[in-house]
Amino acid sequence: MVNVFDMTKLQLEEFLETYNIKKFRASQIFQYIYKQGITDWDDMILLPKKDRELLQEKAPIYFPEVMDRLESSDGRTVKLLLRMADGNTVESVMMKHDYGNSICVSTQVGCSVKCVFCASAKNGFIRNLTAGEMIVQLLAFKKQVTPELHSLVLMGTGEPLLNYENVLRFLHMIHEKETFYMGYRNITLSTAGIVPRMYDLAEEGIPITLAVSLHAPTTDIRKELMPIANTYPLEEVIMAADNYFVKTGRKVTYEYILVKNVNCSIACAEMLTRIMKGKNILINIIPINDNYDVGLRKPSQMEINRFFSYLQKQGLNVTLRKEMGSQIQAACGQLRIKRENI
Template sequence: MKRNLLNYQYEELVEQFGILGLERYRVDQVYDWVFKKKVFDFSAMTNLSKEHRRLLSENFDVLIPKLLDMQVSAIDKTTKFLWELSDGKTIESVLLFHPDRVTACISTQVGCPVKCVFCATGQSGYDRNLSAGEIVAQVLAMELHRKVNIGNIVFMGMGEPLLNYEEVVKSVRILHNPKGKGISMRRITISTVGIPEKIVQLAHDLPEVKLAISLHAPTNYKRDQLVPLNKKYSVEEIIHAVKEYQRITKNRVTFEYVLIREFNDFADDAEKLAELLRGIGAYVNLIPINPVQSTGSIILERPQHWALERFKEILEKHNVECEIRREKGTDIDAACGQLRRRHLLNAGKVERKV
């Protein structure tokens, strides 16, 4: 049975190639074709002998997802991809263009089991974890289709990365390897709703990778209503884990805070958030909520502009560094999960809520 070459770290491939009688430098040659030239067919790797190409073709595949849909923003070039995996499951990825860099926002699960009330991904259900190779392949596929060089990666697409911990860590190491993509660890961010024990483990396994916490509320009462997993891992447990993470890594931590009108955008919320983050090297991204159909009792509307500014001013008064995130891709289905959900609705694979 063929194996996905992208599921292997470099040294693992050296071992696998050795079993086939291939020298170490053959891995370098294949890596150059796959990661630099975006050639995924062994028969086209012309600096390998015909016998070696045949041998690799019989034992490995380089599985790149099939492009089902691609939306490109006319405003800022933000590009949203819908991919089909080898088993027919679908996932999303996003390319974000900045003046000095291109960032890939990639998925780690098919769907998401966390089911945050404001996230379209959770509304379409959860199927399975992605393999390390399926995570890595998103980066290669985006570079292929948009002819770009991705220099930054955020694990902030579909799924909760820390619930697929081993494959996420493996994919980071594959993407970091200088013989492959060679992306600096400090240009990789893992975003999580907060799995305390995995946050601490991440500090030991990948201390240079950046951490972002999707917090969205400063109290358990409000966060319970937004993030169901908070009933298992409280705000206090997450903050304790973040402090331990910082003790080990000395890294500043980003906190994502989706603002919802007249729910978590009050002055009191800002005061409590500032108190919660006291003593933490923190940076807060304030995110006006993306329009998405509500699945609960909370009315998911964007805050008024003055409420956003008030929230920011209160945090800054308490010396909490923050910014109101400038939106990208507002003219396309840029919010995570929207493109996939529309595809599944059209295929009749998820229930249409009225």
């Protein structure tokens, strides 16, 4: 089935020409969709009625139904659960920061990486999302919440680098002037560390920020949280991240979820310092929320502060993430799991 959200403007022009529709109509259609948020052929009244009817027949638009919408009490986090055409549901989150609105997009339905702390992995991998299914997540916020989109993070459900082609296509599409005109420097892709694809991404010539979910200072500790560490040892992940910096000039961010009795000791902080010292990187510390289902607990405030201060004193560039959205189940996959009871 042809999906207009999967098409670049050039592809839409070619598609229209096969049905003898003037190619300048592609600009009008893109204006309707991306500037006005209109996603129904019937409402694109600048198009001749016969063209609208033809498009309705040849390329019917399915726009996701909003199954659920949650908003934090301070209004700074909004989460949408969207129903795709095949009935699968996908979560997306908007966070309103002082510098602008950031959207967290899902790239897959479910996830095969199976990090133990992650709700998305609970029911395994179902399928990849197309570029168009990522585009509609942005459009849904544009329609439902605000047209002001500042930045994008690929940190929702799924491992973006395991859906490489579609994610790349999506990034190229949203960068276009006719769509969201999203600067590459305003985009962050988060990966669990799919080493070969990290090298590929470094060669793409798109200066997005790479965020690596490290979560441990050794491969053995990492294996407790992320089974992917059995495939890609920590040293290889860091080498691939170093290469990304060399090739793109973009500072890599390391995400480090802090878990009681697993990776929050001073010994872990020391090991992390040894690996990271001298690198031009950012380490983002994220205390986990208690998750009794899988036996992971949040460290005490004293442990969190001790770990954070140790890294700071060693001169590492480190931040402690302030929690956003925990009251509305903003951790990836939680809303979908709750809704579908999976």
